[in-house]
Amino acid sequence: MDEEHRLTMAALLALVQNSPDVRYTFHSSSDSNHGSPSLTTDKPIFYNQGNIIGNDVYFWNERNVFTSIHRLINKSNMEKEIYKLPTVDISKAKTQRSEVAKTVVDGLENTGFLFIENVQGLSYDQLYECCQWFFGLPIETKKTLLRNIWNPESSNVYRGYFPVGHNEPSRKEGFEFGRDVDPNDQTIAPGNWFYEKSVWPKEDGTFPFQKILLETYEYMHETALEILRLAAIGLGIDEHAFEFIFSSRPMSTFRLIHYPPWGKTPPENAVIEDGKVVTTPDHTDSNFLTLLTTFNYKGLEIIAPDGSWVELKPRPNTLVMNIGDVFSRMMGGRFKATRHRVIDIGIDRYSVPFFLEPSFDGDIGINFMSKYGSEGPDHVVERYGPWLMNTMKHVKKYFEYRHLPEF
Ligand SMILES: O=C(O)CCC(=O)C(=O)O
Numbered sequence: 001m002d003e004e005h006r007l008t009m010a011a012l013l014a015l016v017q018n019s020p021d022v023r024y025t026f027h028s029s030s031d032s033n034h035g036s037p038s039l040t041t042d043k044p045i046f047y048n049q050g051n052i053i054g055n056d057v058y059f060w061n062e063r064n065v066f067t068s069i070h071r072l073i074n075k076s077n078m079e080k081e082i083y084k085l086p087t088v089d090i091s092k093a094k095t096q097r098s099e100v101a102k103t104v105v106d107g108l109e110n111t112g113f114l115f116i117e118n119v120q121g122l123s124y125d126q127l128y129e130c131c132q133w134f135f136g137l138p139i140e141t142k143k144t145l146l147r148n149i150w151n152p153e154s155s156n157v158y159r160g161y162f163p164v165g166h167n168e169p170s171r172k173e174g175f176e177f178g179r180d181v182d183p184n185d186q187t188i189a190p191g192n193w194f195y196e197k198s199v200w201p202k203e204d205g206t207f208p209f210q211k212i213l214l215e216t217y218e219y220m221h222e223t224a225l226e227i228l229r230l231a232a233i234g235l236g237i238d239e240h241a242f243e244f245i246f247s248s249r250p251m252s253t254f255r256l257i258h259y260p261p262w263g264k265t266p267p268e269n270a271v272i273e274d275g276k277v278v279t280t281p282d283h284t285d286s287n288f289l290t291l292l293t294t295f296n297y298k299g300l301e302i303i304a305p306d307g308s309w310v311e312l313k314p315r316p317n318t319l320v321m322n323i324g325d326v327f328s329r330m331m332g333g334r335f336k337a338t339r340h341r342v343i344d345i346g347i348d349r350y351s352v353p354f355f356l357e358p359s360f361d362g363d364i365g366i367n368f369m370s371k372y373g374s375e376g377p378d379h380v381v382e383r384y385g386p387w388l389m390n391t392m393k394h395v396k397k398y399f400e401y402r403h404l405p406e407f
Pocket residue numbers: 257280285292294300340341342350351352353
């Protein structure tokens with residue numbers, strides 16, 4: 001980092017006040033749901049020094065929580081770009097590695113969302129059939145898979161089925177599973193439900209639901225790790241720099257979602273954001289990286305740098321990729337965890353996110369920018385599992401997770 005690119009807080013504030021043509025958005029990793037864009041900066045008093053990287057100014061406080069201030073100098077260009085997400089043809093990753101890597105990094109530095117094409121092994125039709133098959137099961141069958149909080153007869157706490165919540169801003173039902181770990185693994189603490197065995201519906205032999213999903217989980221995992229290798233190449237760091245926190249027992253979750261429509265007149269408890277009825281409210285993902293299948297449904301909106309919501313045009317046979325708070329934070333904010341939401345489209349909607357997650361003990365306190373660029377504060381170890389539990393229960397308070405027991 002050039003010396004001239006280092007700013008004191010006072011210099012930064014002077015810059016903001018004297019540059020009416022430059023827009024700044026304030027964003028904090030500890031408060032990323034509320035980092036609404038504004039025309040001036042709030043006064044982040046605990047920061048003493050900022051680094052300019054690309055379009056952003058980064059700060060860290062003494063607890064290693066980063067804040068970035070987004071500088072949009074050429075606002076009209078940025079707005080055009082966000083409508084057209086960068087597309088990564090993953091089948092070209094072996095032969096045109098550095099070009100593909102550059103697209104990944106550009107996408108993560110700017111929009112925070114990308115399209116991924118030609119994922120090997122993935123059948124969107126089969127995945128869609130899985131959604132239809134599962135959510136079409138009789139409620140009595142789905143009830144047997146309910147988490148313990150909704151069905152005291154169940155022993156599953158974390159994996160399994162969650163129903164549409166009443167009086168909740170989210171309107172969706174879902175089925176979740178992970179990769180089972182060795183039941184004799186003595187290094188996993190008893191009561192650590194993050195690693196509980198996944199539960200599955202009984203099948204009658206006509207449709208291999210579990211087999212398709214378990215295979216697809218592995219394709220998604222491999223694709224996500226390949227994206228991370230490409231991101232590392234694009235940054236010019238060791239290709240395997242990001243992989244180590246996934247090498248042993250990643251906690252990644254695969255989720256099938258069904259959004260039933262609200263109907264003509266949404267009830268009083270529906271959440272309306274700028275005139276639209278939402279079924280998943282404004283959020284950033286918490287995990288490391290998300291690979292989302294939306295089939296051909298509309299309804300997903302992402303936030304543009306100027307704070308307006310932009311609808312993502314569905315693309316057949318393409319994954320939507322974005323990153324979560326953890327990766328953004330480990331990149332010192334250089335990669336964006338972009339806010340997004342889902343709008344009620346008036347018909348049943350299905351989607352399938354794959355959430356790539358580190359292992360429970362994975363150290364997310366690492367700041368890759370600091371490790372590889374000798375920037376930032378000293379490293380403070382932080383374990384992913386406890387961080388995620390706190391985030392789900394006490395920070396984001398998602399209806400499907402906030403009642404999870406502490407351990
Ligand atoms: O359903 C979708 O298209 C997006 C869902 C989403 O953002 C999420 O589950 O985090």
